[in-house]
Every structure is written in structure tokens, then in C-alpha cells.
Amino acid sequence: xxxTAPTTTSPTRMGFFTDTSICIGCxxxxxxxxxxxxxxxxxxxxxxxxxxxxxxxxxxxWRHVAFIEQKVAAPSTGPELDPQAPAQAGDSGVRWxxxxxxCKHCTHAACLDVCPxxxxxxxxxxxxxxxxxxxxxxxxxxxxxxxxxxxKREADGRVWKCTLCYDRLKSDLEPACAKACPTQSIQxxxxxxxxxxxxxxxxxxxxxxxxxxxxYGADETDGVGGFGxxxxxxxxxxxxxxxxxxVVTTRDLPQMWKAAAGAAAxxxxxxxxxxxxxx
Amino acid sequence: xTDPGGRSQQQSGANGQNGQDGYYGRPVLKRPVWRGxxxxxxxxxxxxxxxxxxxxxxxxxxxxxxxRSAMLTSLAGMAVSGPLLVxxxxxxxxxxxxxxxxxxxxxxxxxxWVLTAFAPAAAVAAASDVTGLLPGLGAAGAAVAGILGPxxxxxxxxxxxxxxxxxxxxxxxxxxxxxxxxxxxxxxGVAMVLTPVAEAGPARRMAAIAGAIExxxxxxxxxxxxDAGKPYKTGKAGRLARxxxxxxxxGAILGLAAGRxxxxxxxxxxxxxxxxxxLTRFAVYRAxxxxxxxxxxxxxxxxxxxxxxxxxx
Numbered sequence: 001x002x003x004t005a006p007t008t009t010s011p012t013r014m015g016f017f018t019d020t021s022i023c024i025g026c027x028x029x030x031x032x033x034x035x036x037x038x039x040x041x042x043x044x045x046x047x048x049x050x051x052x053x054x055x056x057x058x059x060x061x062w063r064h065v066a067f068i069e070q071k072v073a074a075p076s077t078g079p080e081l082d083p084q085a086p087a088q089a090g091d092s093g094v095r096w097x098x099x100x101x102x103c104k105h106c107t108h109a110a111c112l113d114v115c116p117x118x119x120x121x122x123x124x125x126x127x128x129x130x131x132x133x134x135x136x137x138x139x140x141x142x143x144x145x146x147x148x149x150x151x152k153r154e155a156d157g158r159v160w161k162c163t164l165c166y167d168r169l170k171s172d173l174e175p176a177c178a179k180a181c182p183t184q185s186i187q188x189x190x191x192x193x194x195x196x197x198x199x200x201x202x203x204x205x206x207x208x209x210x211x212x213x214x215x216y217g218a219d220e221t222d223g224v225g226g227f228g229x230x231x232x233x234x235x236x237x238x239x240x241x242x243x244x245x246x247v248v249t250t251r252d253l254p255q256m257w258k259a260a261a262g263a264a265a266x267x268x269x270x271x272x273x274x275x276x277x278x279x
Numbered sequence: 280x281t282d283p284g285g286r287s288q289q290q291s292g293a294n295g296q297n298g299q300d301g302y303y304g305r306p307v308l309k310r311p312v313w314r315g316x317x318x319x320x321x322x323x324x325x326x327x328x329x330x331x332x333x334x335x336x337x338x339x340x341x342x343x344x345x346x347r348s349a350m351l352t353s354l355a356g357m358a359v360s361g362p363l364l365v366x367x368x369x370x371x372x373x374x375x376x377x378x379x380x381x382x383x384x385x386x387x388x389x390x391x392w393v394l395t396a397f398a399p400a401a402a403v404a405a406a407s408d409v410t411g412l413l414p415g416l417g418a419a420g421a422a423v424a425g426i427l428g429p430x431x432x433x434x435x436x437x438x439x440x441x442x443x444x445x446x447x448x449x450x451x452x453x454x455x456x457x458x459x460x461x462x463x464x465x466x467x468g469v470a471m472v473l474t475p476v477a478e479a480g481p482a483r484r485m486a487a488i489a490g491a492i493e494x495x496x497x498x499x500x501x502x503x504x505x506d507a508g509k510p511y512k513t514g515k516a517g518r519l520a521r522x523x524x525x526x527x528x529x530g531a532i533l534g535l536a537a538g539r540x541x542x543x544x545x546x547x548x549x550x551x552x553x554x555x556x557x558l559t560r561f562a563v564y565r566a567x568x569x570x571x572x573x574x575x576x577x578x579x580x581x582x583x584x585x586x587x588x589x590x591x592x
Contacts, residue, residue: 049303056305066302114441116388117373118380136376137369139312140387143442143571152312157369238578241302245581249443250384256437256451263436263455264429266492267332270463274485275336 013126014169016178016186016229017194018100019201020240021213023185025051025098029063032180036165037062040153056241057101059153062162063177066240068097099231099240100177100186103128103149103162104217107225108248111141111150111161126191127164127228135159146224146246164229191228198232210234216242223247299582301574308443310571316367318564320360321435322557324394325462326469327356328431329489331401333466335425337481345482346421347408348473349466353424354405357398386438393430400424432462439567445507445577446570447563453500457559460492464527465556471534471549476542483538483545486552490531493559494524507576510566519562527555 033039042060047053050067057064072095109128112120119134120141130150137157141150150161165175173179178188187194195218205213216237217227223246237244301307311317334349365374377391400423407417436458440451447454467486471479497520501508510516530551537544570576 047303056302058309068302110443113382113384114387116380116382116385116391117376118382119376134373134376134379135370136373138367138377138387139369140385140438140442142309143311143444143447143567145309146443148307148309151309152369154312159369236298236582238298238301238307238574238582241305241307241574243307243577243581245584246443249441249448252448252451253384253386253437253441256386256440256455259452260430260433260437260455263433263459266456267329267429267432267459267463267489270485270488270492271329271332271336271481273488274333274467274481275340275342 013191013228014164014189015105015127015191015194015227016102016164016175016188017198017232018102018229019185019187019198019232020097020099021185021201021205021210021232021234022183023065023098023100024183025065025067025096026182027065028180028182029100029177029186030054030061030065032176033063033162036168036176037163039160057103057147057149057151057161059151059160062102062160064101066097066099066101068099068235068239070095070097070235097234097240099233100181101240101242102177102229103164104147104224104230105162105164105228106248107220107228108250109224110144110146110249113248113250114140114144116140123166123169125164125166125169127166127169129163129166130159130161132158132160144249146243146249162229195230198230201232205232223251299575299578301578304574306572307574307577308571310568311442311444312369313564314367315561315564316363318561319557320363320367321458321560321564322461322465323356323360323363324435325432325458325556325560326465326553327353327360327401328397328428328433329459329462329466330356330428330469331397331404331421331424331431332426332428333463333470333482333485334404335421335428338421338425340481342478342481344478345470345474349470349482350401350405350408350421350424352466352469352473353401353428357394357401360394361398386434386441390431390434390438393427393434397424397427397431400427429459433459439563442567443577444567444571445580446504446510446566449504449507450500453496453503454563457493457496457500457563460489460494460496461556461559463489464493464531465553468530468534468549468552468556471538471545472553476539476545479538479545482549483534486549487531487535490527490552490555493527493556497524497559507570507580509576510569510573511562514569516562516566516569519558519565523555523558523562525555526551526558530555 045053052067105127119131135158152159174188178186202213216233217230220226330349330353334346337346365371382388400420403420407413433455436454439447440454467482470482530548534548538548
């Protein structure tokens, strides 16, 4: 069931292209998002894993920078001062993968599909946003999201996630995270333009020897119909905590309803068998 | 320039070996924010739904004493279910927003509308039966509630299956039968407790048949899920599942063996079957949380799909 597919009447689908190959892990996006959207503090935690004490996206974190520290063979020759550059065999070293995660604003959005109140809706920019004056905090969207993005703010009772700065977009401003990003790792724009730019970037990186550079979420034939906010990654998605083959849960809903119809018939049959048998 | 052959060495690192445990072992999915109210509702709602169908069957087959106790059970189940559902909302005052739209893509929306039709029908049927007033309206209510009962009992299975959680989503074909069997078993069990043995024949048979369906569906679900079904076998959910099966099987057998002669045995047997049904729902509920918390449960089957499809990443 894909009733949430963007309408063709929308002017232009807007989105993010997050190019993790030039992310420097500054977290300006996290801060800018919090400030602009007045997102509450979500704990001063020490996770003891990396330069990341936020952990992941939540009701109170709408941009999250992941830090992945990998042992690699360090480059021994040549001009490769680029920390992202692939390694030569022999020496030992480290490479950092840094990636700013965000709501994917799926083409087929499970959160929106399962929302019983219509609080989650698709905007004129083809983004997915919660209407906070409608959400009644049923929480169904939370386990429906294949990326674990949307979550409930316990003190408030409602669910929250990235709005792709809906208010800024309405005023012809770019989202706060993209505006604050000092390296243009986060790029905002019309989705078709971003996809073209991203494909070129992958070509450049591969030519430079970064063989694992690939796009995540740019394919319209994937399980969620492509992301409105997609990524260039340098390792497998799961290394960043992203599901490698996400599928909108409602894709299988027709079969589930069919099974429920069969089960309902079985319940009728059970009652009939129990009642009609002569004592 | 650089040697792409050296890339395989980059697969190992501080962050797991190859990503099967995700980002520092953190869950990919968010666990549900529902509380125990919802698992309890799965039981009370199922009991209410199946009881109204039993009441209709008993009414049509001339078991009037049984029909009354089943109808009252249905009403009681609904009376508890409503507050449970509202109490679990983050904004309970906005419960009426459930009827703001009607969405077939949302089992919760479908369920809200079904309950909106079901609850008044069950109330009218029970009230008419007890007071003897408006028998025509009561019969209509009993018919509506009896026909909608199986929908009330099974939509909750679709509701949990329609999530990204592997132990729930992967059981989309089995969970409705499990919930239907569990609901019917509980309706039969409670009716055995509340009805004199001479009138309770259909309840005993229903508890036994539905209990068998419940146990068979649970096992079929575990087999269908494969690795994703691990939470149903281990830990707290596994313990709940084993206790559920023991209660249901013991109660069903005891009911068939002695429920016809001894009221005490019937009460014990019916209670056991109903307890088994409640434990089944808590096992399913709990397993979903454990499944959501396990990054490998989410990642491993998806990685297999990607590798099998020949895609590169």
C-alpha cells in the first residue's frame, strides 16, 4: 500500500544530500537544528564509545553525527593527507567515518502510513512532518519507522522528528543544518538536482580511488521508494547504524489484512463448530 | 595512486567487525513506546470480540444462559479496553483524534472505527438481554457485535505486524491466526467460568478448539520467523510463551475431561485457558521489544537480501 507517494501536483520535491566524505564531525548541524527548532536538551551522557555522546536520532535529536573509528593500513606515500583516503597495505593507521544522520523523508513513509490521526502529513515540498496540534501520542509511528528516527518526547507525550525546517522552507530559507554546515557536507535543494550532483561526486571519488563510495537512498526502486534525504557513504550502511535494505512496513499490509480475514473466518468457524454440535 | 585491494582491511575496526551489530551495538529501530496497557488491551479486546461472536452463536443455537454470560463478558472486556487505550496515549485528551480520519494503511485507524461500531452494539445487546427491554434492538446489537467480533479480535495482530520490528513484521501471516485463536480460547474459557456446566458445552468446545489453534499458530509463527523468532524462545518473552502454552494446553484438556461434570473443574479449566491467552499476548508484546533492541535482527536479513540481489553495498 503506497498511498503516501508524493503527489504529482507538488511543485518541486526538496531534500538533503549528505555527503559524508567531507563531513568533519563538527556537529554544527546538531547545534543549529537544536537552536532553530528549540529542541530540548536530551541528557549530558557519556557513552564511552567515540566522540559521540548523543548516540542516535531521537525525539530530541533531529541531526546526529556518527563517529566511526576504523583500523586501516595508513598511506605511506603520495600526497594523500586526506583522512578519508583509502589505505596502502603495510602500515597501521586509523580512518574516521563521520556522518550526519537525519530523517530520510521517505517517498513511501511508514510513519505517515500508520498514523491514525493524520498528524503526520506530506507537505508541499514532499517532506514528512508531524502536526503537533493533532498528534495524540499513540506512538504507532515509532516502531513503524525502518530507520528508528521518530520517537516520543516523554515529558510532552507527542512524537517529534526532523521537519526539514518546514517553517524556514516556507520563507525561502534553507534548513538550519545545511545553512550551518561549514563543508557543504549537508546540501539542500531540489531532489533531482541533488541526485545528479551526488552521482557526479561518487564518480569523482571512485576515480580518485575511493572504491567504496556509494549513494544510500538515491534509488527510487528501493523498499521505501527512495529517500528525500539521501547520503553518500564510504562503507556499508549498517556500519553507520543504517539499515542496508529498508522496506516500508505497509508494503506487506495487504497480505496481513488477507491473513486477518482468514483468521476471522476461522473464528466464525470455531464458534459455529462449538455451538452447532449436538450435545 | 592507491590500492583498492587494501580496502578489505578496512572492514574491521573498533565499531564491530562488519557492521552486523550496527553502530556500536545500538539498535537500528526504536522500541515501541507503548506500556503494558496495550498488551493487556490485546487480551481484553480479543476477549470482548470473540465473546460477542460466541454470544451470537449461543443465541442462535438456543443456549440462552451462555449467550447472556458471553455478552456480558464482551461488554466488560470493552469497558476495560477503552480506558486502557486512552491511558496509553501521550495526549489522552486527544483520543477523539483517532476518528479524525479513516486510513486503511493504518490498522490503528481501522481498529478505532471498528471499535466505534462494536462497543455501542455490544452495550445495547448486553443491556437489552439483562433488562428485557427493546428485544429487537438488542438482537440487532448482538448481531452487529457478533459479526464485528472477529475483526476486533484480529486487527490488533495486523497492528503489531505492520511495524518494522522483525519478530512482529515477519509473522504477518501467522499473528492474525494466533490472536484469533487466543481470543476465542479466552472467550470460551471465561464463559466456562461464568456458565453452569449444563449450558456451557459450546464454551468448552470453543476453548479446546481455539486453544489448539492458538498453540499451533504460535509454533507455526516461530517456524516461519526463523532467526527473527529468537525472542519467542529465549528470555522473558520465551518464558511467557512457555507458560502460555502450558496453561492453555492444561486448561483445554482439563475442560474436555472434567468440565462437563464438575463446576470446579470447569472454573479451573476456563481460568487456565484464559490465563494462557493473556500470557500469549504478553509474550508477543515482549518479544517485539526484544527484537527491536537487537540491531543484528534488523541488519542481518537485510544484508542477506542485498548480497543475494547482487547489489554492491
